[in-house]
Amino acid sequence: MIRIKQLEKKFGKFEVLKGISFDVEPGKITAIVGPNGSGKTTIIKTILGLVKPDDGDILINDKSVLGDFLYRKDIGYMPQTASFPENITVREVIKMICDLRNSRMNLDEHLINKLNLSSELGKQIKNLSGGNKQKVSALISLMFDPSIIILDEPTAGLDPVASSHFKEIILNEKKKGKSIILTSHIMSEIEEMADHIIFLLEGKICFDGSILSLLTYKGESKLEKAIANMMSEVTKWN
Amino acid sequence: MELIGKIIRFELSNAFRSKWIIAYSLFFFLLSYLLLSFETDSAKAAISMMNIVLIVIPLVSIIFGTIFVYNSRDYIEMILCQPIDRTSLFLGLYLGNSIPLAFGFFTGTMSGFLLNGFSFSSTEGFIILLLVGISLTFIFTAIAFYVAIKFSDKAKGLGFSIILWLLLAVVYDGMILLFVYFFQEYPIDNTVLIISLLNPIDLGRILFILNFDVSALMGYTGAMFNKFFGGSLGMILSVFTLVLWFFIPALLGLRGFKKKDF
Numbered sequence: 001m002i003r004i005k006q007l008e009k010k011f012g013k014f015e016v017l018k019g020i021s022f023d024v025e026p027g028k029i030t031a032i033v034g035p036n037g038s039g040k041t042t043i044i045k046t047i048l049g050l051v052k053p054d055d056g057d058i059l060i061n062d063k064s065v066l067g068d069f070l071y072r073k074d075i076g077y078m079p080q081t082a083s084f085p086e087n088i089t090v091r092e093v094i095k096m097i098c099d100l101r102n103s104r105m106n107l108d109e110h111l112i113n114k115l116n117l118s119s120e121l122g123k124q125i126k127n128l129s130g131g132n133k134q135k136v137s138a139l140i141s142l143m144f145d146p147s148i149i150i151l152d153e154p155t156a157g158l159d160p161v162a163s164s165h166f167k168e169i170i171l172n173e174k175k176k177g178k179s180i181i182l183t184s185h186i187m188s189e190i191e192e193m194a195d196h197i198i199f200l201l202e203g204k205i206c207f208d209g210s211i212l213s214l215l216t217y218k219g220e221s222k223l224e225k226a227i228a229n230m231m232s233e234v235t236k237w238n
Numbered sequence: 239m240e241l242i243g244k245i246i247r248f249e250l251s252n253a254f255r256s257k258w259i260i261a262y263s264l265f266f267f268l269l270s271y272l273l274l275s276f277e278t279d280s281a282k283a284a285i286s287m288m289n290i291v292l293i294v295i296p297l298v299s300i301i302f303g304t305i306f307v308y309n310s311r312d313y314i315e316m317i318l319c320q321p322i323d324r325t326s327l328f329l330g331l332y333l334g335n336s337i338p339l340a341f342g343f344f345t346g347t348m349s350g351f352l353l354n355g356f357s358f359s360s361t362e363g364f365i366i367l368l369l370v371g372i373s374l375t376f377i378f379t380a381i382a383f384y385v386a387i388k389f390s391d392k393a394k395g396l397g398f399s400i401i402l403w404l405l406l407a408v409v410y411d412g413m414i415l416l417f418v419y420f421f422q423e424y425p426i427d428n429t430v431l432i433i434s435l436l437n438p439i440d441l442g443r444i445l446f447i448l449n450f451d452v453s454a455l456m457g458y459t460g461a462m463f464n465k466f467f468g469g470s471l472g473m474i475l476s477v478f479t480l481v482l483w484f485f486i487p488a489l490l491g492l493r494g495f496k497k498k499d500f
Contacts, residue, residue, distance in 0.1 A: 075319070
């Protein structure tokens with residue numbers, strides 16, 4: 001269980017997060033949605049400790065994780081754009097991360113086949129396509145069987161087949177009782193996967209609840225329309 | 239500690255795989271080999287070498303360090319998503335970047351020296367030369383790390399590093415000379431000494447001169463220091479200040495790194 005409490009963050013004068021609070025429950029996929037620059041990635045990076053919040057707290061299993069680092073062994077993170085050292089091979093990257101995590105290199109053949117990565121393992125990162133880099137990133141985020149999985153626009157660079165396989169894998173992880181955070185701009189994907197939705201606008205939460213309750217609340221049958229509806233309402237308000 | 243070791247190992251294997259470290263080492267090899275071959279007086283060769291070392295090592299270390307930090311941003315982000323504390327990562331990256339540089343300088347210079355059959359008259363000078371070169375590598379890499387962490391913008395950071403090098407390596411001595419020229423009628427000896435202590439490149443030069451007794455061949459600051467601190471006090475003071483020059487930027491860099499948002 002992840003509990004975010006009154007998170008605040010400024011970058012210079014720009015207030016990115018203005019008192020964000022929400023919970024991420026195990027066995028559910030929580031989707032964070034919102035327009036570009038609404039603070040989705042900042043929330044994710046704060047949970048990971050990449051960004052230091054100005055105020056607020058993050059609790060994982062009732063323990064504050066700010067300033068700690070060992071909690072990250074239970075987190076698998078797939079960033080928006082994968083970033084690895086360029087001149088080493090995929091296998092070496094994996095080996096390096098296993099080494100840093102004090103874990104034996106144990107390639108999950110099933111996962112590699114599912115992601116169609118077996119022919120890429122010996123290639124250098126700089127020779128990989130964008131989509132294949134994303135797949136490597138997916139593999140790394142899942143290979144240590146973490147209890148928390150954080151996915152920042154995971155399917156953005158993937159082809160339809162890989163994307164569909166990846167979603168299958170994630171839904172399977174959810175069944176195992178993992179806490180999953182997902183951001184995406186593809187509403188059909190959110191509708192298909194997420195149980196819980198957090199709608200973010202200019203650093204504030206505008207909606208926090210199940211997808212069904214959002215649809216009922218807005219009287220729409222499609223998530224995309226409900227979100228658009230809510231966005232135009234908030235913009236009008238401002 | 240174990241994590242620092244692991245990160246250093248990755249960095250070293252990366253550095254030794256790329257060709258620049260070989261080129262850097264080769265440069266110092268050619269320099270020491272040729273200078274010693276053409277100059278019959280090995281003391282003079284050591285001084286010529288020192289003058290080049292005092293310019294080249296700070297420049298290469300500060301530029302390499304700054305570019306390294308900017309280019310490794312993604313890589314740093316990737317590692318920070320793993321269960322690793324920032325102090326270990328910072329120290330690992332810092333040592334992983336400065337050790338290959340120091341190693342390249344050391345092996346290059348040493349092999350040139352050994353191939354020429356080292357004479358006892360110059361051995362001491364060469365040891366000091368090696369120590370000063372290695373110290374400057376660590377100091378300027380620490381400064382580079384601090385600058386690159388402080389400025390998020392690559393162009394700004396790199397520009398700042400180059401200006402800093404120019405100030406310390408070139409402009410500083412000129413300023414001291416101007417200062418001495420304008421205030422020659424006043425008792426300014428101690429002031430000049432203190433000013434010299436503030437520059438690690440001057441300090442390196444002083445360390446060398448104090449051990450080589452060739453102050454007449456070097457700049458004004460060297461002559462000053464020899465006169466005042468010919469004994470152990472000067473040595474202790476300059477080594478202490480060099481250590482400070484290493485620790486202050488390294489600690490400031492570490493502090494910045496711990497607070498930085500990635």
